[in-house]
Amino acid sequence: MSDAAPRALLIGATGLVGQAVARCGHALPLTLLARRPVEAGAGHRALTADPGEWAEIIAAERPGILMSCLGTTIRQAGSQDAFRAVDHDLLLACARAAKAAGTAHMIAVSSVGAAAHSANFYLRTKGEVEEALRALNFLRLDLMRPGLLTGDRRGPTRIGEGLAMLAAPLTDALLHGSLRRYRSIPAETVARAIVAAASLAAPGQFVHENDAMQQLAD
Numbered sequence: 001m002s003d004a005a006p007r008a009l010l011i012g013a014t015g016l017v018g019q020a021v022a023r024c025g026h027a028l029p030l031t032l033l034a035r036r037p038v039e040a041g042a043g044h045r046a047l048t049a050d051p052g053e054w055a056e057i058i059a060a061e062r063p064g065i066l067m068s069c070l071g072t073t074i075r076q077a078g079s080q081d082a083f084r085a086v087d088h089d090l091l092l093a094c095a096r097a098a099k100a101a102g103t104a105h106m107i108a109v110s111s112v113g114a115a116a117h118s119a120n121f122y123l124r125t126k127g128e129v130e131e132a133l134r135a136l137n138f139l140r141l142d143l144m145r146p147g148l149l150t151g152d153r154r155g156p157t158r159i160g161e162g163l164a165m166l167a168a169p170l171t172d173a174l175l176h177g178s179l180r181r182y183r184s185i186p187a188e189t190v191a192r193a194i195v196a197a198a199s200l201a202a203p204g205q206f207v208h209e210n211d212a213m214q215q216l217a218d
Contacts, residue, residue, distance in 0.1 A: 006064020006105075007031060008198055011054060011094055013038050013046075016151050017109055018069035020191030028198055033057060051090050055097035065198050066098040068108040073122075080121055088125050092132050104139040107197050109190065112147045112181050112209060134205055141205045142197040144190055144213060151187035181209035192217035 006029075012018040013032040022032055022041060030044045033054055040046035049057055058066065070091050077083040095106060114126035130143055171184070193208060193216035208216060 007061075008065035008067055009033055009058060009061055009063035009098075010067040010069065011058075011091075012067075012069030012071060012109070015069050015071055016149055016187040017071075017146075017190050017194070020151070020187045021067065021069060021194055024188065024191050025195045025198075028195055031061060031063065051086075054090070055093045058094055058097040058103075059101045062101045063098060063103055065105040065107065066095065066103050067194060067198070068094065068106070069194075071109060083122075084125055088129050091129055095133055095136060099136045099138060105142075105198070106133065106136075106138045106140075107142040107144070107194050108133060109144045109146065109194070112145045114145060139203050140200070142194075142200070143205075143207045144193060144197075145181070145207060145209045146185045146190050146213065147182045147210060148184040149187045149190065150184050180211060183210050185210055185213060189213060189217045 008025075008028055009031040010018060010021055011033050013022055013034045014036065018032075022030065022038070022044065026041060026043060030040075032038050032040055032044060032046045034046070034048055035051050037048050038046050047057060068091050070086060072083055072086050074080055074083045077086060091108070095108075098106065108129070110130055111123060111126045113120075113123045114130055115123055116127035116131050118124040118127055133141055133143070190213055193213040196216040197206075197208070
């Protein structure tokens with residue numbers, strides 16, 4: 001990244017991937033927008049605000065790139081409605097504010113299997129978000145679709161995810177061909193892929209699944 005690189009604004013900075021982006025994106029001018037205080041490394045800024053104020057802040061900041069690592073679970077949120085309020089409504093409010101303010105590039109973490117017509121509520125929500133982001137017509141849109149994220153997750157233990165991470169090496173070995181995209185992936189790898197995508201200027205809409213994220217991160 002050059003000194004002239006556009007400043008990126010990151011929402012979802014307190015999550016597993018967001019924290020990793022803040023750690024590995026040292027060469028990228030980065031503003032971290034979070035609902036609670038976060039540590040900003042050298043060259044970064046940190047803003048703390050209620051999520052209801054994020055869209056207004058983004059409009060004022062006018063970032064060159066909007067990065068979203070927002071993501072919760074239905075169990076963590078407490079209900080499907082609460083989950084959707086974060087993963088769908090908040091994310092899209094921020095994206096629309098950025099687009100209206102002139103942001104040209106958006107990078108968002110979605111999920112492998114995301115599909116607006118999925119019978120699975122989680123994957124359907126992710127798919128609906130992807131469709132809405134495409135409709136905003138950013139000059140460039142990068143959608144990251146990881147499978148199971150591995151890494152040292154802070155905060156409440158997610159028992160199901162913990163068990164899945166333990167089984168991941170065996171499970172991944174069984175996933176070949178078109179199923180490779182469902183393999184687990186370290187949060188650090190996804191973060192490096194996000195930072196790498198921030199330097200890509202070709203216009204268009206791009207979906208990055210497991211192998212593509214690995215290549216971007218290398």
